[in-house]
Amino acid sequence: MSELDKLTQDTIDEGGVLALLYFDIHGTDKDTMIQLGTGLVQKVLNENGVVFARGEIDEPMEQEDMFSTSLELKILTRDVVSFAEVCGNFSPFSMEILEPQEFKVPVSSMQDLFMFVSSTTHDYKKYIVQKLATPEKGEEYAKNLKARADLGKRLLGRKEGEPNE
Numbered sequence: 023m024s025e026l027d028k029l030t031q032d033t034i035d036e037g038g039v040l041a042l043l044y045f046d047i048h049g050t051d052k053d054t055m056i057q058l059g060t061g062l063v064q065k066v067l068n069e070n071g072v073v074f075a076r077g078e079i080d081e082p083m084e085q086e087d088m089f090s091t092s093l094e095l096k097i098l099t100r101d102v103v104s105f106a107e108v109c110g111n112f113s114p115f116s117m118e119i120l121e122p123q124e125f126k127v128p129v130s131s132m133q134d135l136f137m138f139v140s141s142t143t144h145d146y147k148k149y150i151v152q153k154l155a156t157p158e159k160g161e162e163y164a165k166n167l168k169a170r171a172d173l174g175k176r177l178l179g180r181k182e183g184e185p186n187e
Contacts, residue, residue, distance in 0.1 A: 026074070030121075033073050033098055037131075039105040040121040043114035045093040052082045052089050059093045066112060071104025072097060102127055103134045110142050 023031075034040060045062065049055045056079055063077035075097045082091040095114070099105040102125060109117065127135075151163050 029073065030098055033100060034121045037101045037127075038073065038121075039097075039099045039102055039119060041097055041099075041105065042118045042120065043095040043097055043109070043112070044116040045095065045112070045114050046090065047079075047082075047093060048088060048090050050088060052084075055079075055082050055089055055091055059091070062093065062112070063095060066095065066097065066108060069104070069108055069111065071100045072108065073100055074098045101131060103131050103138065106135050107138055110138060 030038075030040060045059075047055045047058055049058070059077060059079040063075055066072060066075045075095055077093050077095045079093050080091045082089040097105075097108065099108065148163075148167075152160060155163060
């Protein structure tokens with residue numbers, strides 16, 4: 023068994039995820055597309071929880087002055103939350119989980135996973151509202167955010183045993 027195979031198996035045994043992620047890349051310059059694919063692999067490698075990542079870029083195809091290609095990225099993460107974060111941050115157009123065949127995820131990891139999904143969704147909604155809303159709707163949204171933050175502070179205080187206001 024090679025060192026990489028041992029690392030992979032040990033990581034999976036400890037809750038890791040081995041998967042293939044697929045990305046599409048489009049552009050007008052073949053060399054730039056290959057550089058973009060290489061840069062994407064490097065960015066993924068720097069993500070928290072990524073143990074290794076290796077990418078293979080298909081030969082770009084030309085069609086009407088544009089080039090298109092795909093990148094297959096084999097990735098090993100230390101846990102399902104790290105895997106979800108990579109997917110959320112980089113938006114592959116498809117994925118295939120290779121290992122494990124079943125997940126047994128602690129509640130704390132599930133909470134982290136759902137908080138990531140929730141906060142990412144919130145950030146997208148906030149961005150969309152700020153870009154598309156009328157000034158009046160934008161002010162209403164800002165008030166709702168403040169009320170939400172105040173409620174969050176109260177809930178945290180209750181959780182830490184502080185008296186309710």
